[in-house]
Amino acid sequence: MKLTYLLFACCMTLPSLNAVAAKLQIVFTSNIPNIIDDDDKVGITQLAGFYENLEKRNPQGVLFLHGGDSLFPNALSNYDQGAHMIDVLNHLPISLMFANQSEFSLGVDNLSLRAYEASFPLILSNIVDTRTWDSIEGIQPSYILSANNIDVGVFSLVDSSITSNYVIPNVTLLDLQNSIDDSAESLKEQGADFIVLMSEEDLLVKLEGVDLSEIDLLLLANSGEDYVDLNAKPVRVKSGGQDGEVALISIDTQHNIEATIQSYASSQSSLQLELVIQAYVNRIDSFLSQYLYTTTQEISTKREDSRVKETVFGNLVADAIRAYLSADIAIVNSGSIRGERIYPKGSQISRLDIRQELPFGSAVYAIELTPQELKKVLEHSLSGLPQAKGQFLQVSGINIEYDSQLPAGKRIISLKRNGQALTQNTYSLAVSEYLLKGGDGYAMIANKKPMSNQHYSRLTWEIVSEYLLANENLVSADIGKRLIDLSQ
Template sequence: MKNASSIRKKGLATVLSGFLLLSVPVTGFAHDGGAADSSSVKSEFVGPAFEKSTHALSQVTFTIIHDTHFHGNFGNPKEPNNIANYFGIANKIKAEKPNSLFIGNGDDLGTSVISSTFQGQPIVDAFNAGKLDVDTFGNHDFDMGPDQLSKLVKASEFPWVSANAVDKRTGDVFAGESGAKRFIIKEVNGVKIGITGLINEEAPQITSMGPNAIVLNPVEAMKKIVPEMKAAGAQFIIVSSHLASPDARIVAEKVDGIDLIVGDHAAFAFDSPEKIHNTLLWFIGDEFTYLGEMNFNFQNGKVADFNYHRYALKTDVAKEGYQPDPNVKAVMDGYNSKLSKELEVQIGSTQTELDVMKSSQRKAETAIGNLVADAMKDYTKADVALINGGGIRAERIFPAGPLTKKDILDAMPFTNYVEKLDITGDQLYQALENGVSQIESGAGRFPQVSGIQFVYNPKLTPGARVLDVKVNGQALDRKAHYSISVVDFVAEGGDGYDVFKGSKILLDKNAGPVLSKVVGDYIQQKGTIAPKVEGRIQVSGDAPTNLYSDLNGQSFEAVLAEMDLQNKGILGSADGGKQFQPEKEMLVGEFTQVLRKALNLKPSDLQEADKLDANAKLTREQMTMLLSKALKVINKQPTVNSEALKSLDAFADKEALNNNAKSDWVVVAYTGLIRGKADSKGRAYLSPADIVTRVQAAIVIERLLQLK
C-alpha cells in the first residue's frame, strides 16, 4: 500500500481522502447539489511493480506529464520549488521523449499577490513560454471574475478544455468565444489522445463565476462527452481533473471509457497511481512539490503496458546537470522584479499586531477582520458591513509597524469588488446564521463584521445558533431595511450567502472598487491604525431555555425548534407572555396559520384546511394530511413508490391507517417529518387519532423548514 500526503487541506473532500484504503466509501453526486446514495468504490493501487526504475517498457508510445495547480504563484525563485524548475523537469522529459504531453489541472491563475496585481497574466505568460499542452478550469481560475478569465483564455497559446464548465447562454463550454473547447484530440505517435477537463461541482459557491457560468454534474457531463470524443476518433481518453480525489473516483466508478484521470482539487499526493475498473488515476498534490510522469505502451488500440515516476523537485533539481527552463525563468524573474517595485511602497502603519492567518478568520472576530469590514462600511457609507472570513488570508502575522501594498494584497488576494445592498433585518439575521453554521469545519463563510454585534452558541443546531443581534447598538428589527456592504462574491451567494441573492443593489461591482484597494486607501487615509478585537462577535455557552420559563425538561430538539420559530416570528408564546406552553393542545386553525406562515403560502395554496373545523383540536392524521399537501405546493413532495412505501414498515399500526390517507402518511414518514411514537417495548406507532401538542407541532415545522 502506498502512502498519501496532504499538501494543502481543502475541506471535507480532503478529509475523506485521508481515510482512503483499498475500499473507499464515498458520497456520490446528486442533481440538486446535495449528496446522493453512498457507494463503495473499489480502488486498487497498481503498486511498486510498475515503478519506472524497475519496470522497463518494450516501447514507449506516448508520455503524459502532469499536473499544475499553482494558485497563481511562481514559487520561491531561491528554492527548488518554483515554476521555472517545474517546467525545467517537464521539458527535459519532453526533450528525451518527444511524444509527450504536459497536462495542467486548473487553479493556476489565482489567487496570489502577483496574480492579483497583474490579473493572472503572469501564469499565462509562463505557461506560454514553457509550452504547456493543455489546461482546464479550477475554481480559483474564476477568482478574478469570468470576464478576466475569458480574456486570459484568449491570451493562452495552449487550449483550455472542460466538459462541465458551461455558459448557460449558449450551452457551450465557458469561454468558447475565446477559444476554450469541450475537448481536444491530439495525435501523438499515431495515437489519437482525447483530453477534456472537469471543474469541482461546488465552484459556483466558492468563487466568482458570475451569472452565466454554471457547472454541470461531473458524472453526467462525462457520460455525455465520452461517446462524442470516441466518435471524433479518440483512442485514449484523459480527464484533466479539478475534482477532489474522492469525487474523481466516483467518476471512474460510474463512467466507462475513461483511460486516465490526473489532478486533485483536494491536493492529496500519492506515491503511485491507482486503478478503478479500466481507469487509471493519479493524484500528486499541488503547486511545486511533485511532478508526475506516466509512460504508455499502446498497441492494437489499447494500453499494453505502462510505468510511472514521481519527481520531487527538492531532490531532482539538486541533481548534477539540472537546469531550470530558461524561458519560464525569464518570465518569473521579470514579473517578480515588477512586483517588488509595485508593492514595496509603504501606505501606513499599525500600532497593533494583525493576525492574518487563514484559520483565525474562520472561527472568531479578528482585528484584521474588523479593519476590513470597517473600511468597507466607511467607503460605502452603509449601515453595516460583512466580509466572509475566507476572503482574508496571508498565513502570517503582521507585526506592529509599517504596512505596504504587498501586505494588503497578501491579506486580501482575491479580486473581490465591494458592493452595497439594501436588505431586511431578517436577511441580515439569516446571513449571520449562515456565517456560523459551519464553524466546526473552519468554513470560509464565518463573518467578520462592522456595525453589527451578535451573540451565538456553536453548540446549537445550525440555523438556530444566533441568540442576539444589534445594529450600531440597537436591537435588530427584522422587518426594517438596512444597507450592507459586502463583496460581490458574497452578494452573489458565495459561501452559502444565498439570502443576499436578488437584493436591491445600491452600488454594484462594476462601480465598486476591488476590496484590497478599499482597505489600502482606508489605511493610507488614516496613516496610522490600531485595530483590535472589540467584542463584536461573542460566543455563548448557555442554552436559550431561559427565554421561556416553562421549557425545562423539554428535549434539546424541542427547545431549538421552539426558540427558532419564535425568533422567526412563526410560532411564539401561547399567551403572548413568558410561557410557551409546550403541552397545550394545538388547534387546526392555529396549525394551519403556522404552516402558511412558515412556507409563505397563500390562502388558496392550502384549501384542504378550509374543509376542517378551525376550532377543533388537531389530530396527527389531520396534521399529516396538511403537511403532505404543503410539500406538494413547495415541490418537495416525493413520489409514492415502492421504496417510499417501505417507510411505513417500522410502524406497528400501519395496517390501521385510513386507506385514503395512507399516501399522506407515506410522504411525511419518508421525508422524516413524522417519526412515530414509541411505547414502553420500543414499538413505534403513528397514532393517527392522537391530539398534537404545541411542542410536537414546533418540532415538525422546524423539520419542514430544514427540508425546505
C-alpha cells in the same frame, strides 16, 4: 508534503519507473497562480526547468497536463484580468489546461479572451453557455493529444459548487454521468485509445458514485497533499500547489501505468521564463513594496483560522470597507482571504502582502437590510461550521453570540450593535460585489439595489491598504468580541 500511496495490501511494493517500458510520460500539476514567490514556495521557473530536463531524456514523448486554478487569484490579475498569467503559461510547454473553478473569477467572457490568448487548448466538458447552448467560446469540450504513437483523449469536469463559489451568469452544468459517457465515446470515435479525465478534489465523492469504466486515468487538481493510487479503477493521481512537486505518470504500449510524485525544487530555473516574469514584477514592484504596517502581534490568514472564527486580519478588512462606505455594519466572506500565511509579531506588511491576501477583483457596495434580513445572512455564515468554508463571515460594527452546536439556521443567540439590540428599521451593510451577486450561497442578498451614490470602483485590497496606511494605530489585537461561540 509527502507522497502517499494507497495500496490494498500493505506488503505490496511498487515497481520502479524503469520497470515499465515508458512510451509516454505525463506531467500533471495544478493550483499555481502566483508568479511572485513566497520564501517557502517553489517558483514555476523551476517547474519549467524540470520539464525541459525530462523532455531531453524523452524527446516527443512527454505531455504536460495542467489542472488549472491558476489564472486567479494573484497579485497582478486584477490589473490585466489574468493576461499576464496566460503569457507566463505560454512560456511553459503546456499541452492543455483544465479550465477549473478560479479561471471563472472574472466571468465567462473574460475566460474566453484568455483562452484565445493561450498557445495551448483550455478544456471543460460539463458547462455550456446558455446564450448559445454550446461550449464556452474559446473552450474545447475535449481534446486528443498524440505522443509516441499513443493517442490520449482528455476531457474535464468541474464541480457544481462553481455556481456558488463564483458569480457566473449564462452558464449551466450538464449531467455528470452523461458528460462522462458522451465525452469518452466522442474521444474514442475520434481515435483516442487512452482516456484521461481531469477533475478536482471537490468532485471526487460524486465521481465515486458514477460509472468510470471508460476512463483509464483520473487526474485530480488540488492544493493539498499529493498522492497516487495505482490500485484504484481508474488509476487516480492528485497533484497541485506551489510546493515544488508534480505528478509524473508513465504509460507503456499496453497502457500499463506507473506514477510517482516528483520534486522539482532543485531543478535549474528556466532563464527565459525568469526574464518574462521579472518584466511583470518590475512594473509594479516599487508601488507594491511600500510597507504599511508593522505587526504588534502574530496575525494568521490561514483558512483553518479565518474560516471558522474571528481573526485580526478579518477584523481589519471588515473595518476598512465599513469606514470606506460609512456603513453601519460590514461583512467579508473569509473565502476572499487567500494568503495562507502567519505573520509573526514585528512583521512589516506591504501593499503586496495585502494584495496577495485579497487577490480577487471585487468592488464594494452599501445596501440596506432589516434586522431580520441581516440575521438570515449571518445564519448562512454560521451554517457551514464546524467545517472551514469560505462563506464564513468576518464582521465589523456588530457583535454576534451563537452556538455552533445548534442546528444550522438556528445558531444565533443574540445580535448587538454598540452593546444594544438591533432596533432600527434598517441598517446599511457594506458588502463585496461578489456577495451582492449571491456568491458563496448568499442568495438572500443577491441583486439587492445598492444605496444611492454608493457605487465605488476601488477594489478591496486597495481600500484595506489605504486604511492601514492612514490608521496604523487602529489595528486592534483585541479579538474575540465580535464572533462569540458559546459552545466553546
